[in-house]
Amino acid sequence: MPSVVICGAGVFGAATARQLAIDGWDVTLVEPVAAGHVRAGSGGESRLIRCSHGADRWHTRSARRGLELWRAIDPALVVEAGVAWFARREDGWEAASEVALRELGIPCERVDPTTLFPSVRTDDLAFTLYEPEAGILRARDATRTLAVQAVAAGARVVRAAARPDGPRVIAGDEVLEADHVVWACGGWLPALFGELLSLRITQQDVLFFGAGAEWETPDVPGWVDYDGAFYGLGDLDGRG
Template sequence: MPPSAVVVGAGVLGSALADRLARSDWSVTHVEQYAPGHVRSGSGDESRLIRSAHGADATHAQMSRRALELWKELDRRLVCESGVAWFARRPDGWEADAERVLTSLGIPNERVDPAELFPSVRTDDLAFTLLEPEAGLLRARDGVRALADRAVAAGAERVTAAATPQDDGARVALDDGRVLEADHVIWACGGWMAALFGDVLDLRITHQDVYYFGVPGRWAAPGVPGWVDFDGAFYGMGDLDGRGVKIGPDQEGPAIDSLDAERRADPTLERVAREYLGYRFPDIADAPLVGTRVCQYEMTSDERFVVAPHPACTDGRVWLLGGGSGHAFKHGPALAERLERWILASEPAEPMFSLGPDRRHDVQLRTGGTPL
């Protein structure tokens, strides 16, 4: 008989895993209390950057590159191949490390004149600009739904119910009175992980805002790339699907309650975002605000994921999958591909994703440097 699994959570990590297991002929029950990609999840916005650059970290660079291939296999329309530009403020900083790693892995990258990429851009504070021409933008919410739907098409059963763990997660108690069991249970509950497994898992759930500004048509993606200002702690993208230029202040936000918080964008951060918009892209300094989105990050101390067996379940039946830290979309399908092998013990799990006190705070995997 094929192995069975209950996957709890239909964000990008849970949906990617349910899809992977179902297409590998597992018997899969996929549990989500709302709907895949719902607005209160960390996977709830319409768009995300996908890029391979991760500073000096080659493991994440390779995994993101593989994830890009898998997103395209799912549906090429999910990927806007705009490229991603890195604004390097130092000649020997994070971007230079990323350049060396990408080159060593054979992932295309080049130094470019940013004036050739953007209709308007300030460059006097930059040492160089690094372009990943094959990186780009993901239609994020559509991608989560596509993964979850493909899982169902491959035979997974989707169950809409709230779930709580029993017996250290080996049993899944649903709010309709049922209790689910399987050969393996994987909890991938995003912002709810801290409340469900706070005794073994250290996560900070933070409020994060993004802002959309109405711009002329020449700012449309894919003509305009995504971009990251690592040392400035901002990221953004051109106007994807008519929603406006997206600006994300990437300083760590205040704590948020995933279930009950009202999703109002912070007016102070709106002012900061507008100041950055005018600083970096002077021609659209006065662009109108046309939309906001409040989401959340599930932050580990070192921004690496948590992918590990529950320590109380010595038989490896129960796994915790989370700690997206704002960059799960860059890796979700590739991480699921690896996790299947780890669950089956056909290869050892990656130690950097384990539970325990050895993680340190070293901002390396995503933006989050000193605010402008």
């Protein structure tokens, strides 16, 4: 049986652990906190999940496969709200996305955004592209589900901060060896492998606004202003 030590139980580490455990590997998952904890990139309530990736067909296909797989793992993890893309230009990222989506048979349409949102300013928009199959992934719950299913499939969890020791992994009192080691430590990777990789860690601010019932998701879709680097969703579970 092939063996693997996976360091980090964010969405990438937990998903890898789950799949390899299901495939019959001997899996050890090392995590100092908990899957999807509040400081991890995979923590928090929600993420937009959508197929649009500009002209990039590979990521467009991959995102659609991801949506199918999340639904297969647990349909409750995906909120089917749709996502609206606010295009400021006729020839921008959204137009390239539209071509790729149509080519790959993924539903999308140009819509009047005032039909989707209780209020929205449109005078600076060239058009709005709506992706009805897109939506919201319950981020923390999804990451925890992956870790729980990894354990159910036989993975062992070690609660410790791992550090590399040549091909081995030091995790608390344990020295772990396996055929493969996966370092899935997200923003912590430069602290572990600063000499090997250059990674710029950025911060995104998440804001919650009080909103009336007319802003409830899934009736209100997610939205992205790609050129403005803003995105959001309606009121999910009363959190604003």
